[in-house]
Amino acid sequence: MAAETAGPKPGTxxxxxxxxxxxxxxRRRRSLTLEAILDASMTLLDTGGAxxxxxxxxxxxxxxxxxSLYRHVRNREELxxxxxxxxxxxxxxxPPEDADWAGKAAWSARLxxxxxxxxxxxxxxxxxxxxxxxxxxxxxxxxxxxxIGAGLGPRLASAASSALATFVIGSVHFNxxxxxxxxxxxxxxxxxYRSRDASALPLLxxxxxxxxxxxxxxxxxxxxxxxxxxxxVLIEREGGxxx
Amino acid sequence: MAAETAGPKPGTxxxxxxxxxxxxxxRRRRSLTLEAILDASMTLLDTGGAxxxxxxxxxxxxxxxxxSLYRHVRNREELxxxxxxxxxxxxxxxPPEDADWAGKAAWSARLxxxxxxxxxxxxxxxxxxxxxxxxxxxxxxxxxxxxIGAGLGPRLASAASSALATFVIGSVHFNxxxxxxxxxxxxxxxxxYRSRDASALPLLxxxxxxxxxxxxxxxxxxxxxxxxxxxxVLIEREGGxxx
DNA sequence: ACCTGAACACCGTTCAAGT
DNA sequence: ACCTGAACACCGTTCAAGT
Numbered sequence: 001m002a003a004e005t006a007g008p009k010p011g012t013x014x015x016x017x018x019x020x021x022x023x024x025x026x027r028r029r030r031s032l033t034l035e036a037i038l039d040a041s042m043t044l045l046d047t048g049g050a051x052x053x054x055x056x057x058x059x060x061x062x063x064x065x066x067x068s069l070y071r072h073v074r075n076r077e078e079l080x081x082x083x084x085x086x087x088x089x090x091x092x093x094x095p096p097e098d099a100d101w102a103g104k105a106a107w108s109a110r111l112x113x114x115x116x117x118x119x120x121x122x123x124x125x126x127x128x129x130x131x132x133x134x135x136x137x138x139x140x141x142x143x144x145x146x147x148i149g150a151g152l153g154p155r156l157a158s159a160a161s162s163a164l165a166t167f168v169i170g171s172v173h174f175n176x177x178x179x180x181x182x183x184x185x186x187x188x189x190x191x192x193y194r195s196r197d198a199s200a201l202p203l204l205x206x207x208x209x210x211x212x213x214x215x216x217x218x219x220x221x222x223x224x225x226x227x228x229x230x231x232x233v234l235i236e237r238e239g240g241x242x243x
Numbered sequence: 244m245a246a247e248t249a250g251p252k253p254g255t256x257x258x259x260x261x262x263x264x265x266x267x268x269x270r271r272r273r274s275l276t277l278e279a280i281l282d283a284s285m286t287l288l289d290t291g292g293a294x295x296x297x298x299x300x301x302x303x304x305x306x307x308x309x310x311s312l313y314r315h316v317r318n319r320e321e322l323x324x325x326x327x328x329x330x331x332x333x334x335x336x337x338p339p340e341d342a343d344w345a346g347k348a349a350w351s352a353r354l355x356x357x358x359x360x361x362x363x364x365x366x367x368x369x370x371x372x373x374x375x376x377x378x379x380x381x382x383x384x385x386x387x388x389x390x391i392g393a394g395l396g397p398r399l400a401s402a403a404s405s406a407l408a409t410f411v412i413g414s415v416h417f418n419x420x421x422x423x424x425x426x427x428x429x430x431x432x433x434x435x436y437r438s439r440d441a442s443a444l445p446l447l448x449x450x451x452x453x454x455x456x457x458x459x460x461x462x463x464x465x466x467x468x469x470x471x472x473x474x475x476v477l478i479e480r481e482g483g484x485x486x
Numbered sequence: 487a488c489c490t491g492a493a494c495a496c497c498g499t500t501c502a503a504g505t
Numbered sequence: 506a507c508c509t510g511a512a513c514a515c516c517g518t519t520c521a522a523g524t
Contacts, residue, residue, distance in 0.1 A: 008431075011420070012428055012431065013428055013431035013432040013434070013435045014427070014428070014431040016435055017431060017434060017435055017438075031488095031489095054515090054516070054517085055516085055517060055518085056515085056516080056517090064489090064490095065489075065490055065491075066490095066517085066518085067489075067490060067491085067518085067519075067520085068489065068490080070517095070518070070519085071488090071489085075517090075518090076517065076518090127416055127419070127420050129416070129417060129419070129420025129421060132432070132435060137439065137444060137447060138443075138444070140447065141443075141444045141445075141446055141447055144446040144447070144450070145446060148446065154446075154449075154450040154453045154454065155453050155456075155457060155461070156465065158450075158453065158454050158457045158461075159457055159461045159462050159464075159465035159466075160465055160466075160469065162417070162457070162462040162465075162466075163410075163414070163462050163463075163465050163466030163469065164466075166410065166413040166414050166416075166417050166462065166466065167406075167409065167410050167413060167466065169413055169416075170409040170410060170412055170413025170414075170416070171406070171409050171413075173370055173409075173412075173413070174405070174409050176370070177254070177370050184257070185255055185256055185257070188251075188255065188256035188257040188260060189256040189375070191256070191260060192256045192259055192260055192375060195260075196380065200381075200384075201380055201381070201384045202384075203384055203387040203388060203391065203397070204380060204383065204384055204387070206397075207387070207397040207401075210397045210398050210401065211397065211401050213398075214398060214401045214402055214405070218398070218401075218402045219402050219405040219406050219409065220406075221402075222399065222402035222403055222405075222406050223402075223403075223406030223407075223409065223410065223470065225473060225477075226403070226406065226469070226470045226471075226472075226473025226474050226477065227466065227469050227470055227473055228469075228473070229469075229472065229473035229476050229477070230468060230469025230470055230471070230472035230473040230476075231469050233472050233473075233476060234468075234469065234472070274507090274508095297496090297497070297498085298497085298498060298499085299496085299497080299498090307508090307509095308508075308509050308510075309498085309499085309509095310499085310500075310501085310508075310509060310510085311508065311509080313498095313499070313500085314507090314508085318498090318499090319498065319499090
């Protein structure tokens with residue numbers, strides 16, 4: 001494993017660690033900044049989607065050459081890693097004080113989801129793996145507060161927190177591909193279900209109308225409620241003592 | 244919207260519908276088959292990961308020219324759509340007969356997850372959106388059987404089924420990025436947590452050792468149990484009458 | 487010491503030209 | 506009627522050569 005030659009893979013703990021040990025890479029006069037690169041990336045992403053985030057577009061937007069970008073970033077992958085963590089800075093508004101832990105968790109999950117849906121370009125870069133950048137860690141801390149506060153031990157609290165994040169990100173991906181806005185798709189889906197072989201797929205044929213109307217919001221809310229209910233039951237049942 | 248000119252987008256209901264109306268595209272003697280293309284694609288995917296699935300590699304593996312591929316497939320996207328549904332053919336082994344609906348659902352979810360983990364190339368192409376191909380529909384039918392049989396109405400059953408699939412796929416993505424096999428990463432993660440600012444992220448610092456040990460299996464099992472428990476509570480509480 | 491132009495080795499896709 | 510060679514317009518990345 002000569003992985004050391006090129007340094008650790010972007011996004012890994014080793015990479016984040018190595019990153020802060022470096023003496024700030026740039027004391028350049030006023031030339032290109034990493035900040036400026038990330039800003040421009042975000043704009044590209046929000047404007048033209050993930051496909052628009054190319055090194056060429058980025059260089060053009062910044063008025064520099066492609067090669068200059070590699071002075072601040074080793075890889076496109078590294079760029080994406082930094083970008084995604086930055087885009088996770090969403091904890092600006094705090095949940096209602098009078099809610100219990102589950103209410104707060106639900107509130108935060110919805111906020112997170114809406115944020116991602118507002119930035120589909122970012123969401124499509126999210127592989128669900130980025131959990132170690134500063135913004136992600138702040139989210140983990142908050143999540144742990146809720147679950148540990150509710151009575152779970154740290155191990156279960158951590159698993160629960162990750163499971164919740166996994167579900168939120170997964171359902172945003174689900175959303176992105178579904179084109180909810182397109183009412184034609186719902187109509188076609190009904191036609192598709194209806195025309196299946198009723199002996200092989202009886203429930204699809206029978207409930208074609210209902211099935212074609214179930215949207216990603218319904219899926220998200222159903223899953224979110226179930227997850228939190230499940231955790232609540234776990235807490236009541238075991239009191240978190242098992243950890 | 245001159246979308247009709249190029250036909251519906253691969254993966255949409257309209258696309259699947261249009262596909263079966265076509266008179267079977269090929270009666271060619273014994274030349275290139277769509278089946279052969281899909282087989283070769285799967286091999287490439289399992290061998291070299293998603294990055295290896297290029298039209299050039301595919302043509303080379305099949306001993307034909309790139310352009311020939313476009314005779315059977317309009318797009319790379321179309322290829323991927325067909326491929327992914329084909330790879331979802333996993334319902335070969337049936338769950339234990341004596342389990343209740345939740346036991347069967349858990350069994351199937353684990354089976355699905357393991358299948359995807361065995362084919363990471365396929366999994367990384369899964370956007371969580373492909374739910375309309377023949378194999379996906381068979382999975383939906385099975386899922387609906389379980390949830391409707393357990394007492395949910397068709398709408399909630401559909402949402403629950405999609406939520407479960409969303410979670411499974413999301414957690415596989417989570418897995419793929421985590422490199423569980425790499426024990427170095429766990430060590431580095433512990434270092435990372437430990438070295439955070441204890442006043443800003445107290446729980447991360449305090450539970451660094453435990454947190455760095457929580458793996459994707461734990462996350463999956465915690466989420467799966469919570470989801471199914473949540474659905475069970477919903478069923479007991481409402482009896483499915485609300486649908 | 488810094489930056490860049492120009493190239494390299496790849497992509498997916500198209501289409502005139504061959505058979 | 507079928508297939509293909511060769512190109513097109515893109516990628517991310519590198520590096521000798523300039524200043």
